[in-house]
Amino acid sequence: MKTSWPSLSFAEAKETYQTLHLWTQIVGKIKLVKMPWVNHSWHVTMLVTPTGLSSGTIVDGDTSFQIDFDFLQHQLQLKTSNGQFHAISLEKLSVSGCYHSLLQVLADCNIEVQINTTPNELVDPIPLHQDEEHDTYNPQHAAALHKALLLSQAVMQDFRARFIGKSSPVHFFWGSFDLAVTRFSGREAPKHPGGVPNLPDWVAQEAYSHEVSSCGFWPGNDAVPFPAFYAYAYPEPDGYKEAAVQPAEAYYHQEMREFILPYEVVQQAENPSAALMAFLESTYTAAADLARWDRNSLEVTQFQP
Structure with a gap:
């Protein structure tokens, strides 16, 4: 059954996306300093919920x-196991205002936090506690992005369920501001070169310690200035970039070394979920076959009704 996927425009919503990105970095960094390390940085991710984005439980x-x-x-919103609740309005809230307000309400709950205020994975960023430049929050743009994340997540969860090898959850990374799910072959990978802006090389090297086929969604960035789904393999097997993938509008981005499917193609498809699933399945199949993954032992062969 066709669902109503919202229209998204990176050009129109860019300032809201930039502010949201930096706000989520504040929350993500709080989770980073409070939670034990989990392989591939899975402990720092956020969750897409029916009302927005959540840190999940932090101890x-x-x-x-x-x-x-x-x-x-x-x-x-801040909620604690002691019954405390605080709410901060998102409208007219700068990144600096978000930082200071959130750390203050945490302190009011006797939760002390110190984070590195340099945003990750961004070039020449403003420190979070000093950033008064980013303060745009358009409720309509945020609501449309949230709905797109929910609908994308549902398809990606179905995709994840078809794999019995090691797989990440479907989760939201605040560093790159994207929803992602990753499958693993089980084999070790060559050492990652690192080089991600404002991210220690060892973090990228640990994240890509084993072969992966990864996919996800982001609302746009400077390299791809429109909402899009993506898929890549690390290490990239020979012939991957020439692989035939679906839908027909998907293409290989030479600079990013990823397959790209514009969100608009999915949003306007007769069956958006089927179009997205075709992209996820075909890009994974290309990566797994070309890299000679043991697919018989990694994939579900019979689906439950």
């Missing part, structure tokens, strides 16, 4: 807490 001694971006009430 601070005997207290557990959660930080949520609620795009229905347009609030940043």
Whole structure:
């Protein structure tokens, strides 16, 4: 059944996306310093929820807490296991304002936090505690992005369920501001070269310690200035870039070394979920076959009704 996927425009919503990206970095960095390390940085990711984005449970001694971006009430919310609740309005909130307000309400709950205020994976960023430049929040743009994330997540969860080898959850990375899911062959990979802006090389090297086929969605960036789905393999096998993938509008981006499918193609398809699943399956099949993954032992052969 056809679902109503929202229209997205990077050009129109860019300033809101930039502000959201930096806000999520504040929350993600709080999770980073409070949670034990999990391979491939899976412990720092956020979750797409029916109301927005959530840190999930974070532990601070005997207290557990959660930080949520609620795009229905347009609030940043803090909830604790002690019954405390604080809400910060997202409208007219600068990145600096978000940083200071959130750390203050955490302190009011006797939760002390110190984070590195340099944004990750961005070139020449403004420190989070000093950034008054980014303060745009358009509720309509945030709501449309949230709906697109929910619909994309549903398809990606179905895709993940078809794999019984090691796989990441479907989760949201605040460094790159994207929703992603990654499959692993089980074999070690060559050492990653690193070089990601404002990210220690060892983090990228640990993340790509084993062969992967990864896919996801992001709302646009300077390299791809439109919302898009992506897929890549590391290490990239010979012939991958020439592989035939679906839908026909998908293409290989030479600079990014990834397959790209514009979100608009999915949004306007007769069956958007089927179009997206075709992209996820065909790019994975290309990576797995060309790299000679043991697909018989990694994939579900019979689906439950």
